Amino acid sequence: MKYPLLVLLLLLSLPVLAVDQVSVVGLFSGRAVLEIDGARRVLKVGDTSPEGVKLLAADSESALLEIDGKEQRMALGGHISGSYQAPPRAEVHVWPDTRGMYRMPGSINGQTVDFLVDTGATHIAMNARQARRLGIDYRVRGERGMASTASDVVPVFRVTLDRVQLGGITLRQVTAVVFEGTQPSDVLLGQSFLNRLEMRRENEAMVLREKY
Incomplete structure (x- = not known):
């Protein structure tokens, strides 16, 4: 019975990924350069950064990101901070x-x-x-x-x-x-x-x- 308890304690001790700052600093077909909490990340479509940001799509105009389980489309120079909430869709x-x-x-x-x-x-x-x-x-x-x-x-x-x-x-x-x-x-x-x-x-x- 000790091992399940040990596994549970280890899981509880793992850090929870939470993104505070995301900026789009470069856009290409199928690839984006992001600055996430001060770290520069180059992601291809389908990649997930160590901070938990996933690139769903990218072209020369915008990047579609998944942040904290929510989708966000950002243009070049776009920036979000704090607890992210997806804007309501018309x-x-x-x-x-x-x-x-x-x-x-x-x-x-x-x-x-x-x-x-x-x-x-x-x-x-x-x-x-x-x-x-x-x-x-x-x-x-x-x-x-x-x-x-x-x-x-x-x-x-x-x-x-x-x-x-x-x-x-x-x-x-x-x-x-x-x-x-x-x-x-x-x-x-x-x-x-x-x-x-x-x-x-x-x-x-x-x-x-x-x-x-």
């Missing part, structure tokens, strides 16, 4: 209209838009008139391509939107396509936005939530 409920369509006001690059949520659309999609109203110079800044509609394959211009907002959710650098002519009649909120969120149904509502 959530939006979209309700169907009388025709069963999911519509909600939002904005593109700061300009108000009435979105029609379309899970079957690959990208955010709009017609040329809507793009001009939003100040999107698609002919100069867009990339020519082709897109399939319900009845045809038509030319489009692919553009990158600086900022797309729906309720409390804001995403940056979102791909969209602009169709010449008057179709689609609504600005479609497609998968280039939806794929970057968690999506579920609650009764009739479509619930969209930030992933991080």
